[in-house]
Amino acid sequence: xxxxxxxxxxxxxxxxxxxxxxxxxxxxxxxxxxxxxxxxxxxxxxxxxxxxxxxxxxxxxxxxxxxxxxxxxxxxxxxxxxxxxxxxxxxxxxxxxxxxxxxxxxxxxxxxxxxxxxxxxxxxxxxxxxxxxxxxxxxxxxxxxxxxxxxxxxxxxxxxxxxxxxxxxxxxxxxxxxxxxxxxxxxxxxxxxxxxxxxxxxxxxxxxxxxxxxxxxxxxxxxxxxxxxxxxxxxxxxxxxxxxxxxxxxxxxxxxxxxxxxxxxxxxxxxxxxxxxxxxxxxxxxxxxxxxxxxxxxxxxxxxxxxxxxxxxxxxxxxxxxxxxxxxxxxxxxxxxxxxxxxxxxxxxxxxxxxxxxxxxxxxxxxxxxxxxxxxxxxxxxxxxxxxxxxxxxxxxxxxxxxxxxxxxxxxxxxxxxxxxxxxxxxxxxxxxxxxxxxxxxxxxxxxxxxxxxxxxxxxxxxxxxxxxxxxxxxxxxxxxxxxxxxxxxxxxxxxxxxxxxxxxxxxxxxxxxxxxxxxxxxxxxxxxxxxxxxxxxxxxxx
Numbered sequence: 001x002x003x004x005x006x007x008x009x010x011x012x013x014x015x016x017x018x019x020x021x022x023x024x025x026x027x028x029x030x031x032x033x034x035x036x037x038x039x040x041x042x043x044x045x046x047x048x049x050x051x052x053x054x055x056x057x058x059x060x061x062x063x064x065x066x067x068x069x070x071x072x073x074x075x076x077x078x079x080x081x082x083x084x085x086x087x088x089x090x091x092x093x094x095x096x097x098x099x100x101x102x103x104x105x106x107x108x109x110x111x112x113x114x115x116x117x118x119x120x121x122x123x124x125x126x127x128x129x130x131x132x133x134x135x136x137x138x139x140x141x142x143x144x145x146x147x148x149x150x151x152x153x154x155x156x157x158x159x160x161x162x163x164x165x166x167x168x169x170x171x172x173x174x175x176x177x178x179x180x181x182x183x184x185x186x187x188x189x190x191x192x193x194x195x196x197x198x199x200x201x202x203x204x205x206x207x208x209x210x211x212x213x214x215x216x217x218x219x220x221x222x223x224x225x226x227x228x229x230x231x232x233x234x235x236x237x238x239x240x241x242x243x244x245x246x247x248x249x250x251x252x253x254x255x256x257x258x259x260x261x262x263x264x265x266x267x268x269x270x271x272x273x274x275x276x277x278x279x280x281x282x283x284x285x286x287x288x289x290x291x292x293x294x295x296x297x298x299x300x301x302x303x304x305x306x307x308x309x310x311x312x313x314x315x316x317x318x319x320x321x322x323x324x325x326x327x328x329x330x331x332x333x334x335x336x337x338x339x340x341x342x343x344x345x346x347x348x349x350x351x352x353x354x355x356x357x358x359x360x361x362x363x364x365x366x367x368x369x370x371x372x373x374x375x376x377x378x379x380x381x382x383x384x385x386x387x388x389x390x391x392x393x394x395x396x397x398x399x400x401x402x403x404x405x406x407x408x409x410x411x412x413x414x415x416x417x418x419x420x421x422x423x424x425x426x427x428x429x430x431x432x433x434x435x436x437x438x439x440x441x442x443x444x445x446x447x448x449x450x451x452x453x454x455x456x457x458x459x460x461x462x463x464x465x466x467x468x469x470x471x472x473x474x475x476x477x478x479x480x481x482x483x484x485x486x487x488x489x490x491x492x493x494x495x496x497x498x499x500x501x502x503x504x505x506x507x508x509x510x511x512x513x514x515x516x517x518x519x520x521x522x523x524x525x526x527x528x529x530x531x532x533x534x535x536x537x538x539x540x541x542x543x
Contacts, residue, residue, distance in 0.1 A: 072467070077333055080470070082286050120164065120165055123137070135197070146228060149183065157523075158521075191229075194221060213269070245381055258373075265401065280349040287331050293328055297420050301461065308349060310324075310328055329347050330346065375452065394459065398462035418434065494529070501532060
């Protein structure tokens with residue numbers, strides 16, 4: 001981590017509540033002495049030059065803004081994908097369950113200042129009035145908004161949403177249930193508008209110059225909106241099975257269909273600033289987690305060389321030595337890690353071939369949707385199809401995505417390989433036996449719980465490196481079975497076996513939006529710490 005670049009960037013930010021001046025009514029120049037600062041366009045676009053094509057691209061790219069602190073050092077790690085090879089000069093930090101407030105602040109605030117603000121303040125009102133004059137453009141904005149607010153609520157729980165921009169003093173929080181209801185309604189509006197436009201203007205791409213996700217292809221945006229609906233529906237299946245099934249079946253039968261092929265994948269194209277590349281190659285802060293090592297090595301997964309690089313045996317590292325050449329070695333979360341370069345030679349994300357500087361960043365794939373359909377079939381949702389067919393198609397689609405399709409058939413047919421134990425060559429205190437004996441090959445005779453573990457485990461492998469959704473699915477289902485933290489310094493607020501459930505609200509909320517966050521904690525229904533479950537995170541069996 002380059003501290004000056006990533007940390008100081010947000011240390012001077014005030015509370016997000018003040019920052020929301022940018023979405024409040026323009027002209028209230030007396031709100032605070034910083035009003036002019038926070039009422040400026042957070043995308044860097046001057047008002048006089050504001051045009052839709054130049055506005056949409058920054059909004060899309062902000063999904064992964066400040067990625068290291070906003071996601072990599074929380075969701076990616078808690079999903080079992082990555083572990084940093086250093087502690088950033090701290091003895092207590094996110095990896096051992098003592099949260100760094102500034103990191104949480106970035107994860108919370110930026111969605112409002114970088115995405116919701118421009119959408120509400122620039123696109124909806126005059127002079128653009130996209131909401132009413134260009135409903136097709138507005139549909140894209142709503143899909144981006146749903147993707148963005150879901151990232152906030154699934155990290156923190158209740159959050160400001162419906163009342164954003166309504167006050168310069170305090171912003172009330174919405175319950176997570178209400179946020180989900182609003183997301184479904186916004187997807188209703190978006191899909192209806194896109195269906196109408198596509199029917200009236202077949203082949204038209206007016207959004208082409210404004211779109212770094214699909215190049216203006218509305219048919220793919222429609223597939224994405226339907227797929228997001230299915231994802232969100234599955235999130236709430238344990239807390240509200242009726243709504244989950246209704247929304248899930250609506251997605252499964254929706255006009256335009258779902259993401260189904262690699263060419264449908266939703267990815268944000270950048271300009272030589274791929275976040276995985278930056279934090280892995282430039283910062284040297286992004287190593288393989290022991291959890292994903294256990295599964296990928298145990299399964300002889302042909303994607304492993306696409307996802308990660310083998311241990312680096314360069315003599316400049318104190319470890320590993322030549323005996324580990326060609327082997328994949330991860331780091332277990334919560335390990336006592338000495339200063340660099342003690343763990344710097346462990347496996348890292350493959351930035352040479354896959355996560356290159358110019359590589360787009362994926363936020364939803366067709367492979368994920370096939371696994372969603374597999375679970376929907378287990379739950380007997382109309383239109384889901386056959387669970388085994390969906391499961392195997394999900395695996396093969398992911399293999400195609402990473403250029404290893406030739407290995408898919410053998411992988412799918414493997415009924416014996418299981419995850420491996422973890423051994424840290426430097427510290428036996430970090431060792432652990434394998435936590436799961438789940439195999440790959442589909443077993444029609446297995447019960448639904450075993451089938452679900454199989455589906456979610458392969459879904460987790462296919463969704464890499466998108467830890468936001470992977471962490472959500474782990475919390476919702478309990479799968480895959482991940483190594484718990486070695487050192488839990490949460491003072492009893494987080495159960496080591498259950499693992500972290502959410503991020504606490506940033507302190508800036510308590511100083512700048514105290515009535516709002518206090519209401520949010522009441523809606524949360526438990527203390528504002530990492531051990532409190534979210535609304536959809538119900539402590540009961542999956543079936």
